[in-house]
Amino acid sequence: MTESSVHTAHWPAPYASGAVDATVTVPGSKSVTNRGLVLAALAAEPGWLRRPLRSRDTLLMADALRALGVRIEETVSSSSAAVSATGGTGEAWRVIPAGLHGPATVDVGNAGTVMRFLPPVAALADGPVRFDGDPRSYERPLHGVVDALRALGTRIDDEGRGALPLTVHGSGALDGGRVEIDASSSSQFISALLLSAPRFNQGVEVRHTGATLPSLPHIRMTVDMLRAVGAQVDEPETGGEPNVWRVSPSALLGRDLTVEPDLSNAQPFLAAALVTGGRVTIPDWPARTTQPGDALREIFTAMGGGCALTEHGLEFTGTGRIHGIDVDLSEVGELTPGIAAVAALADSPSTLRGVAHLRLHETDRLAALTAEINGLGGDVSETEDGLRIRPRPLHGGVFHTYDDHRMATAGSVIGLAVDGVQIENVATTAKTLPDFTEMWTEMLKA
Incomplete structure (x- = not known):
């Protein structure tokens, strides 16, 4: 397979037929x-x-x-x-x-x-x-x-x-x-x-x-x-x-x-528990850290999950219901794509604020999330400093990544609940998580 074909290939995002129950070891930050x-x-x-x-x-x-x-x-x-x-x-x-x-x-x-x-x-x-x-x-x-x-x-x-x-x-x-x-x-x-x-x-x-x-x-x-x-x-x-x-x-x-595990890279796996009403454990989650990803414990709990730090790591569980959220993400902007993906599957609207600077990241993440979620039937609009997300029934289709690793993982989260989502250039996850597709598949098998 040529480099060009790898770049443009569409990866069928696995659809979850039931609740996940897995332990996922996340590589370093x-x-x-x-x-x-x-x-x-x-x-x-x-x-x-x-x-x-x-x-x-x-x-x-x-x-x-x-x-x-x-x-x-x-x-x-x-x-x-x-x-x-x-x-x-x-x-x-x-x-x-x-x-x-x-x-x-x-x-x-x-x-x-x-x-x-x-x-x-x-x-x-x-x-x-x-x-x-x-x-x-x-x-x-x-x-x-x-x-x-x-x-x-x-x-x-x-x-x-x-x-x-x-x-x-x-x-x-x-x-x-x-x-x-x-x-x-x-x-x-x-x-x-x-x-x-x-x-x-x-x-x-x-x-x-x-x-x-x-x-x-x-x-x-x-x-x-x-x-x-x-x-x-x-x-x-x-x-x-x-x-x-x-x-x-x-x-x-x-x-x-x-090096601590990369807590931001743990996000899609925690989201999987939330979306499927399952359970995911992340070993070695630090009790004290400066990583922005630690905020996921509070944010995803507010969206319907529950978590506990145990001797095995962070155990996160979903309830089968996802709630919308109004949240300022200015300190944890890198978490926005994953939160937007979960919010698109929620039972009420969400407003993500304080992230105008994401227009200057790996891609214009606000424009990209709006285009790709709406392309699957969603209702997302940009605000001056973030996104407004009104959940609607979604359908399958191609989810473009714009060479942005967090777009690829966000699309994969949606694919858990929406059959037929295909991720364009999932290989871009190698930027920070080289084995993402294998880890994702193993999580679902477990």
């Missing part, structure tokens, strides 16, 4: 894995990432750091080879820092973490680093990182686009200091500067000037992970000045980090 790789690459000593996610986004990050001179050695124990493809318990990456250097070329694919977290790292390299990626990456906002690095003294060639492709001319060091940015379109602008800041001569003081700031849990994740490797961070959450983050210059420690 993309957000934690890629932050962990950056921090380990900037450390003063080697470190380990255990149970990392092995997906397109994380492999792009690892390859980019290797291009800059960092050594990343992958090991898999023989007893766990079968789970290594999804970052299972036996896989570990040893990260050995080295002098960052150019010239180098970085392929970001369509990974927001790679395109935003690595330009500040490249500013610390000795030599030019060129960034390029998928066509969609050219349309995604990067101006916050570009403008901030310029203000801090880095030369960047981007022909005035504030977007990819571009070249960062690293000088081997960066003074750092105070910088103002508008991160309304992506919290990753702030995380990008904070992650590299301990290596700046003066650290950094980042002031957010925008009216809104989406995905705050991801900034909290960045701060927590910085502190875990010895960085000193002053933030609004711990009594600091509102919308201001300060990181002091310091050497970072090499750590042995075990």
